[in-house]
Amino acid sequence: MESLRKYEKASGQLVNNDKSYYYIHHKVSARVNSKIKRHTDMRNGSFTFTYLGCPVFYGRRKLIYYKDLIKKVMKSILSWQNRLLSFGGRYVLVNHVLQTMPVYLLSATNPPSGVIKQLHKIFTKFFWSNTVGVKSKHWVAWDKLCLPKDEGGIGLRSLTDISNALFAKLWWNFRYGRSLWSSYMLNKYFEPQIFWYLRNGTSRFWYENWTRLGALYYITPDAAREKEIEHIKDNIKVPDGEEDDEPCWMLETSGKFSVKSAWEFLRHRESQQTSYRFMWEKGLPIKISFFMWRVWKGRISTDDILKRMMINIPSRCWCCIPTDGIGLHQMIMAWWTAETKSKLQPIYRAMPAVIIWSLWKRRKYIKHGGSVTFYRLKQQHLSRYKPKFYYAKVLWRMPPSERLKCNTDGSSRGTPGISSYGFYIRDSSGDLVQLETDSLVLQNILQDSWITPWELRNQIEEIKQDMRTVQVQSNHIFREGNKLPDFLANQTLDHAEIKVHEFKLMPSEGRIILNMDK
Structure with missing residues (x-):
């Protein structure tokens, strides 16, 4: 109570005991309880209660x-269930509304697994039936839906994985504090994903990862120790x-911790497949991409699938004719992998989904009544894929007579893969060096507009130190105006190191580019 009185005196605010x-x-004994009540003049509250949106309790969860x-989740669903929502609409509501409701609670508490299972059950019923109280066929299990699209899911996220990622954020905050709790979390979970960037050597020499290969404490064989040295x-x-050494989160290029990267590291995963990525082509409505996904997995109510589910139907499909030859998956992949111009690839990848969606609608209309036309199909889905062309005038410009200009470019065969760089310097008539690159990323990093990737900090600091030693101006140029360094970098990949000190020694294609710049 003395502390409360000091607060009232300092702030001018009074505590309302009522x-x-x-x-x-x-x-706690009744005698102690009555003594506390007499001194505080407050009422005795009972557990469990809610404070700042989180339940406060003791004992088992x-x-x-x-x-x-x-x-709260059920209330939102009940307000939507009378609306006619497609799978695309329900997907948006689940992904952007329902799954965000528990995030605040999950970031502060650790609910029992039964809570998350019940929420997943509610999400599943709403997604497959547009309501919760009606039974419906769940064509795909929820844990299969909660995978990235290129791994066979539809891009939803499991609350279990989200909870683990949010607790990783708490651990990261503890990690900065160097408390006893942070040391416990450090040794139990994520230490291999932290790299300590050395500044004045304040990190722990034996127990923290400042070598990028792990803590030195765990390196025991002599051969491995020599390799480490x-x-x-x-x-x-x-x-x-x-300054003190800085911890870098190795799962993010910037070195800063993010819940997204922690979720990506902790989540359940499956093998990636190119076919899954193609069926979610940008520009297609979610309902069509989702239907294509169900077709690919065999999760639609066709007669053959219903027979496998032991559902009695007519012995022969009333609208299908048996055919031999190429299978559906092979036919779709032929569309997706067809060799064509880059601007036409989105159309080739969207066409199978649009055609199959239209055939499915025609089947439904024949069975239940209605019609579908190609004009409607074209207007709704194909018109958005009209190629758009952009143009801009790009020229290489000579530097002033008292300056040098160094153009640079890099080339790589794969990521990771063999890499090289190319550069040239022109018009050497002064001390001022002008660096021009077609890498907007490098340009922004050198100008401190973007955060330096933690893996490149040493190299970037060396470049900045050199730029401070000699007066340097760094500019960005589009690739179309930086063709010669690009040519030299690719030549280096094919013919090893190339050095050219005279115009006549330059390869013929390089001389053409050089003359065109002039």
């Missing part, structure tokens, strides 16, 4: 403590800064 409660364990969250000599810069 609206205040104190909470104690149920095993129970499902009933999280009933408010489940009621060579790696440190070649790649680690001696700390000479004034």
Whole structure:
């Protein structure tokens, strides 16, 4: 109470005892309880209660403590169930509304698995039947839906994986504090995903990953130790800064922790397939892409599939004619992998889904009445794939007579793969060097507009140091105006190192590009 009185005196605010409660364990004696009540002049509150949206309790976690969250989700679903929603509409509501409701609670508490299972059950019923109280066929299990699209899912996320990623964020915050709790979390979970960027050597020498190969404490064989020493000599810069060493999250290019990268690291995963990526072509309505996904997995109500589900139907399909030859998957893949111009590829990848969707609608209309026309199909789905052309005038410009200009470019065969770089310097008549590159990423990093990737910090700092030593101006140029370095970089990949000091020694194609720049 003395602390409350000091707060009232310092802030000028008074504590309203009629609206205040104190909470104690149920095993506390009545004598102690009455003494606290007499001194505080407040009422005794009972567990469980909600504070800032989170249940506060002691003892085992129970499902009933999280009933408010489940009621909130159900209330939203009940407001939607009378609307005629397609699978695309339900997908958007589940992905952007229902799955975001528990995020705040999951970031602060760890609910029992039964809560997450019940939420998944509610999401599943709404997605497949547009309501919760009606039974319907769940064509695909929820855990299969909660996979990235290129792994066979539809891009939803499991609340279990989200919860683990949010707890990883708590661990990252603890990691900065160097508390006892942070040390416990450090040794149990994510330490291999942290790299310490050396500044003045404040990181723990044996127990923290400042070599990018793991903590030195765990390296015991002599051969491995020699390998580690060579790696440190070649790649680690001696700390000479004034600031403390900085932890870098190795799963993000920027080195900053993100829940998205933690989720990607912790989530359940399946093998990626190119076919899954093609069926979610940009520009297609979600309902068509989702239907294509169901067709590919054999999860639609055709007669052959219903027979496998032991559902009695007529012995012969009333609208299908048996055919021999190429299968449906082979036919679709032929469309998707057809060799054509890059601007026509989106059309080739969208056409199978649009055609199959139209055939399915025609089948439904023949069976239940109605009609579908090619004009409607064209207007609704194909008109958005009209190629758009952009143009801009790009020229290489000579520097002033008192300057040098160095144009650079890089080339790589695969990621990762063999790489090379090319550059040339023109009009050498002064001390001022002008660097021009077609990498907008490098340009923004050198100008400190973008965060330096943690893997390139040493190299970028060396470049910046050189730029401070000599007066340098860095500019960006489009690739169309930077053809000669691109040509030299690709020539290096094919013919190893190339050095040209005279115009006549330049390959003929390079001389043509050089003259065209003039």
